[in-house]
Amino acid sequence: MRITVPASAISESDAVDVLIAAGFDVSVRSDQRRGVGLLVSRxxxxxAVQVKVRQKTIYEWDALHLLENAQERVLVVVPVASRGLIDAAKRDRRLGVVSLRDRLLVWDREEIQSPDVIVAAHASVAVPGRRRNPWGRWAIMRAYLLDGEPRSQVELAKETGVTQSAVSKSHSALDGLIVRSASGWRATDRLALWEML
Incomplete structure (x- = not known):
């Protein structure tokens, strides 16, 4: 069964899904200069990896241009990787490629075909419209991990830089790990929250 991934649905979380399915350990890191990146282990x-999401296929020249200014490895996430992009990643270990439609990962000069778990992960992407990435939810989870004090959704929104609506939706998604008390919202199990990151 072949799943078509609409270009508008591509996000950083797709790269995380493919890496995890291929057997990598992935964690999110934050850098004030470069924004959010990944730590990838195998x-x-x-x-340390900079994730570059592209809504259209890019070619070898574009990838080499991304590497020119990179201080670390670059992982390019595209709907379909061109042969030139795959070949460039096989020549330069600093370049990684995630080709979503092919469920292909090129890492450390090696082509890795992801298992069928990826098909199931992308089955929910078939809905129309743009799927939002979970960076806001991760910021909220991080805020709860760093400070266990109860607070309102408005305070949490200001602290994390997301909307109050995003905080509310994240609370729904994290049902059971975040609860409301008289003094505000708080994490019930910070260890379980940490393990979700």
Whole structure:
């Protein structure tokens, strides 16, 4: 069964899904200069990665241009990887590629075909419209991890830089881990919240 992934649905979380399905350990890191990135580990090696999402296929020249200014590895996420992009990633280990439609990952000069778990992960993407990435939810989870004090949704929205509506939706998605008390919202199990990141 072949799932078509609309270009408008591509996000950083798609890269995380593919990496995890391919057996990598992935964690989110925050950098004030570069924004949010990933720490990717496999076989005892950990690499800092800048994720570059492209809504259309890019080619070898574009990827090499991305690498020129990169301080770390670059992971390009595209709907379908061109042969030139795949070949460039096989020549330069600093470049990784996630081709969503093919369920293909090129990492450390190696082509890795993701297992069928990816098909199930992308089945929900078939709905029309743009799927939002979970960075806001991760920011909210991080805020609860850093400070266990109860607070209102408005306070949490200001602290994390997301809307109050996004905070409310995240609370619904994190049902059971976040509860409301008389003094505000708080995490019930910070360890379980940490393990979700």
């Amino acid at each position: 076989d005892g090696e950990t690499a």
